[in-house]
Amino acid sequence: MSTPKTDARTRLLDAGMQLLRERGYDATRVEDLCSAAGVTKGAFFHHFASKADYGVAAAQHWTNITAPMFAAADYHAAPTPLARIFAYLDLRRAMIAGAPAQFSCVAGTMAQEVFETQPAIRDACGVSIAGHAATLEADFAAAIAEHGLGDVVEAADLALHTQVVLQGGYVVAKALDDTAAVVASIDHLRRYLMLLFKQEEKLQ
Amino acid sequence: MSTPKTDARTRLLDAGMQLLRERGYDATRVEDLCSAAGVTKGAFFHHFASKADYGVAAAQHWTNITAPMFAAADYHAAPTPLARIFAYLDLRRAMIAGAPAQFSCVAGTMAQEVFETQPAIRDACGVSIAGHAATLEADFAAAIAEHGLGDVVEAADLALHTQVVLQGGYVVAKALDDTAAVVASIDHLRRYLMLLFKQEEKLQ
DNA sequence: TCAAACATACCAACCAGTCGGTATCGAGTC
């Protein structure tokens, strides 16, 4: 890193997105983050009061990175709410490639580990996951209204359920060392929504 | 612990079931396990070559505890394969109570954290999760055959999908500090299976 | 010239793992 493009704080947070997903919060040492970012420990503690403080910032950084990416993604261009939801699932499915550290979720990984020991980090992870789920809510609400499913399911529940399937897929993919688990579960989720919204004709 | 009922090894493993789910693998210190089990570090390293060795044993112990419990559970008494599956989901739903450390999964929690740093532990966790999923496979296979869905879904995939939903529910419940997330997702999974196996009459 | 942004050296606490020791018990021996 001869010529740092960005400031140390951003580089530390960027480096964390990879390391935290690989090793989790506890096993990621402050010095690991520093060397990956090409800075020293002095810089780390200049920008973050503690490792826990960094954890909170990392969860927020994860949101700051992913939110604009999803907001700018193609799937919003689909013509109907339901089409947008299926296009979203197609995107999430296509994102499953390489190692789990590449496609899994920083917030989910950290939350699972520190939910009891680091409430501040857990809350930041919760905000990240809930916030992303919320971006799906309007399309689900419109699809539910369109199909008269108002007293069968709730938009917020369905939106969160998509995240549950993704997070669970990551866990199982890691445990079985096989990405097929996530992909298969996304397909099951897709089939559920197909059936629920009575799109049988699209089921192969 | 004036009169230890069981040997130190078992007490250490039993203590880990709680601590590992609360704090994860890394944040659970060997001395935490020892004091929770009422033994000393000498006893720990007498029975386990290393902390990682303990992690592998803990994943196996988790299987040893849960497998007989599920094998002996009521839901196997239901009359049809599909009824048994729904009864299984009822049981899993009823098990969601108290703190995540009470109802979540030792294997899923550990695997998420150490999948890259401790392959032996990850594999043991994978065996535990896959083994439990396998216990559902026969009923799914029978239900699929009965309903002529042989070229729509596969039993193994469906069985694993139930575990994906549960594991994901635990992650989201921890992140949002709200058990409602798991329960709602189990209900979505139940509705999926209802729709898939064309049990619409049972949908409220 | 002042403050923010880094760097370097250092420390105290922690923690996995070690090592010498003791307690207990069953099998053999006479």
Place this chain on the structure above:
DNA sequence: GACTCGATACCGACTGGTTGGTATGTTTGA
């Protein structure tokens, strides 16, 4: 049935490397 012997179970003080965090500079930019 006392006595040794060996093996297993367990104890607890100690250690050496690690790690989060600090104290004290130095550089840079406005």
